[in-house]
Amino acid sequence: MPEIIVCSSCQAVAPAEANFCAQCGKKLKNAPLSTSVGKQIFIYLVSFFLAPFGLGYAFIYLKQPDAKARTIGAVSLALTACAIVAVIWIATAFMKSLYGQFNTLNF
Ligand SMILES: [Zn+2]
Incomplete structure (x- = not known):
């Protein structure tokens, strides 16, 4: 039927x-927003590797009434935060190593 x-x-x-x-x-x-495993993986990857874009998904999912969708939103938000921290940390480490090389050149 x-x-x-x-x-x-x-x-x-x-x-x-x-x-x-x-x-x-x-x-x-x-x-209804998809909460399939494939969609979750896609959102998490976007959240981590394309950090600012993941925020869009995070907020859309956080606004859903469905608990599973909200969990996906929260995880996406956490991954975005981790990615931003990681980028800052890597950039800081890179700058430090760069300055370290300059210092050893002895102009
Ligand atoms: Zn109608």
């Missing part, structure tokens, strides 16, 4: 997977 939903605006019947009413164009539902 195919699942159907009824448009709250015009009472037209639409398939359950439809995001918009075919008759009046009203948005039928907010598409």
Whole structure:
């Protein structure tokens, strides 16, 4: 039996997977955010390696009512913070080693 939903605006019947009413164009539902393992891995990778972009995902997921989605948002936020700290730490270590090499040159 195919699942159907009824448009709250015009009472037209639409398939359950439809995001918009075919008759009046009203948005039928907010598409639930994916919490699949693949999506999680993607978000975590973006959070860590493309730190500023991960924040967008983090906040979207943190705003979800679903506890699992909020957990993904929190982990994404934590990874973003770790990535930023790591970048600062690496940059600091790099600058120190660079200055260390200059100092040994004895101009
Ligand atoms: Zn409609």
